[in-house]
Amino acid sequence: MNHILPSLRLWIATLLICVLAYGAVVLGFAQTVAPFQANGSIIVQDGRPIGSRLIxxxxxxxxxFWPRPSAADYNGMGAMGSNLSPTSDKxxxxxxETVSRYAAAQDDPIPADLVAASGGGLDPHISLAGAxxxxxxxAAARGLPVRSVEAVIDRLAFAPGGAxxxxxxxxxxxxxxxxxxxGR
Structure with a gap:
């Protein structure tokens, strides 16, 4: 029994340091430096959460605007790819079905990201070409000029990797x- 006690003490000390203390330091740092991101990048409108910038x-x-297809059916609890091969009938x-939904044609090809799901199935972004x-x-559904919608797209588009x-x-x-x- 005496030979188990030092191992048990070491296990408890490791647990306290590596799990509780480290977790508390990382959480405290994140809450101090980047609280919006640390709390899931939740977008709030009129006092209620409507979604995350990340999902x-x-x-x-x-x-x-429609997002990329999702293998996880847009469920943040089940982020996953489909694991279906490119030759899969499914x-x-x-x-x-996606190409048909967009009414894509040979003379108006659909951008690939609007047809293919991302690796995690929850990518909140589409390409500039997809937008x-x-x-x-x-624009037609909102009764707006296409130029007005394109101006909003251009204003919000960004290059995540910079140069x-x-x-x-x-x-x-x-x-x-x-x-x-x-308002429309």
């Missing part, structure tokens, strides 16, 4: 909120 939501109305069917591809539908990854993306939730503020 896609399934917008389906024509007046809204994946081909989902892609065909511009949807601008006409959204190292210059392709611009747009957060779908923030884009839809900005258009809702226009």
């Amino acid at each position: 896609a939501q399934n917008f389906t109305q024509d007046r809204y 994946l081909k069917q989902r892609a065909a 511009r591809y949807q601008a006409g539908r959204v 190292f990854a210059p392709d611009r993306i747009v957060n779908v939730l923030e884009l839809n909120m900005a258009l809702d503020k226009l």
Whole structure:
């Protein structure tokens, strides 16, 4: 029994230091330096949370920009890829349904990110090309000029990697909120 006691003390000390103390230090630092991000980047409107900047939501109305497809059905608790191979009939069917939903045509090809789910299935961003591809539908549904919708897209588009990854993306939730503020 005496040989177990030192091991037990070491286990308890390690648990207290590595789990509780380290966790408290990291949480305290995050809450001090970046509280919005540390709390999930929750967007609040009229005093109630409407979503996170970090997790896609399934917008389906024509007046809204649609996100990328989600293998997790937009459930933040189940972030995952589909693990379906490119030759999978189920994946081909989902892609065909998505292309049909967008009414894509050979002379108006759909950007790949609007057809393919992200690795985690919850990417809240679409490419600038994906946003511009949807601008006409959204503008028509809202009764706005396409130029006005494109101006909002351009204002919100950003390059997450700066000069190292210059392709611009747009957060779908923030884009839809900005258009809702226009009042149509």
